[in-house]
Amino acid sequence: MRLITFGTPGHWIAAFDIEGRAVTLDAAARAAGWAETGLTNRQLLALGGVKMVELAKAAATLPGEPLAGLRLGPPIPDPKKIICIGLNYHDHAREVGATPPPSPIFFAKFANSLVGPEDDLIPPRDEAHVDYEAELAVVIGRPGRYIKRADALSHVAGAMAFNDVSARDFQLANQLWTSGKAVDTFGPCGPALVTMEELGDLQDLSVQTRVNGERVQNGTTAEMIFGIAELIEFLTRVMTLEPGDIIATGTPAGVAKAHVPPRFLKPGDVVEVAIQGIGTLKNRVLEAE
Numbered sequence: 001m002r003l004i005t006f007g008t009p010g011h012w013i014a015a016f017d018i019e020g021r022a023v024t025l026d027a028a029a030r031a032a033g034w035a036e037t038g039l040t041n042r043q044l045l046a047l048g049g050v051k052m053v054e055l056a057k058a059a060a061t062l063p064g065e066p067l068a069g070l071r072l073g074p075p076i077p078d079p080k081k082i083i084c085i086g087l088n089y090h091d092h093a094r095e096v097g098a099t100p101p102p103s104p105i106f107f108a109k110f111a112n113s114l115v116g117p118e119d120d121l122i123p124p125r126d127e128a129h130v131d132y133e134a135e136l137a138v139v140i141g142r143p144g145r146y147i148k149r150a151d152a153l154s155h156v157a158g159a160m161a162f163n164d165v166s167a168r169d170f171q172l173a174n175q176l177w178t179s180g181k182a183v184d185t186f187g188p189c190g191p192a193l194v195t196m197e198e199l200g201d202l203q204d205l206s207v208q209t210r211v212n213g214e215r216v217q218n219g220t221t222a223e224m225i226f227g228i229a230e231l232i233e234f235l236t237r238v239m240t241l242e243p244g245d246i247i248a249t250g251t252p253a254g255v256a257k258a259h260v261p262p263r264f265l266k267p268g269d270v271v272e273v274a275i276q277g278i279g280t281l282k283n284r285v286l287e288a289e
Contacts, residue, residue: 002017005116006070009115014044022065022067025039025040025044026038031058042244045141071116072117072190076139077111077114080244081242082246083108084164085104087100089224092253092255094253095254096255096258104231107181109181112184116188119185122184122286122287124184127169130265131168131257133255134209136162136205136221136275137189137249140157142243146236147232153202155241156196158196160194162189162248162281163209165183188283189281203221203227208273211263213270216254270285271284
């Protein structure tokens with residue numbers, strides 16, 4: 001199934017994408033005879049797979065609204081955690097001259113960064129080195145702590161495309177990277193949260209970026225240093241993962257700062273991030289406000 005939101009920032013409506021039609025969770029809940037209303041996608045994930053399938057079946061019987069013309073938002077606009085993994089592709093580590101880390105490097109973004117799959121990117125003032133990072137983001141469906149690698153993928157609800165847009169000047173001025181990462185609008189994601197039964201092997205998906213139509217990243221999740229199950233095992237040694245938590249799993253080679261000369265984004269550029277089996281983000285870069 002494919003979970004989406006639509007509407008306007010701060011007022012996103014949770015829905016299923018049923019063959020190009022948006023069917024709201026509320027409409028599906030009424031059709032299924034549920035007492036629950038006003039569900040968010042994060043709350044739906046917390047209900048578990050059986051309830052999700054029941055609601056999706058009800059949604060499939062409804063006409064819905066064509067996606068064309070709707071403004072799509074982040075599939076999970078209200079996560080409790082956005083965890084981003086740094087230096088997690090062998091080819092990316094090589095291109096920046098870094099030794100693969102002995103354990104996962106992670107940092108945080110926050111909900112202020114999340115925007116929809118076609119929303120604009122607005123750089124901060126005094127930042128000239130804006131970079132793209134195409135990433136597969138997985139979303140937790142079942143909570144857990146101290147999750148074993150063999151069981152980790154059973155805790156994943158699905159995945160979406162994610163662009164870990166980075167303000168490199170701000171990032172490198174802070175050893176923790178957060179100032180260059182947790183920027184407003186610097187987390188486009190979607191176009192849908194695609195659940196696991198539709199995705200196949202998460203470690204065998206293509207990851208691409210195009211800038212103004214030119215392909216600048218062309219990788220595969222098979223190049224990850226730490227696979228998704230290993231990341232979940234590692235992270236849950238530190239914290240409990242909860243339904244709706246987002247893990248952006250790192251980027252392959254081809255980021256703007258690694259080109260010679262660097263190809264940082266500028267106002268007017270259009271950045272497309274495409275993940276096999278999920279879809280494409282398409283975001284225009286605006287002038288700093």
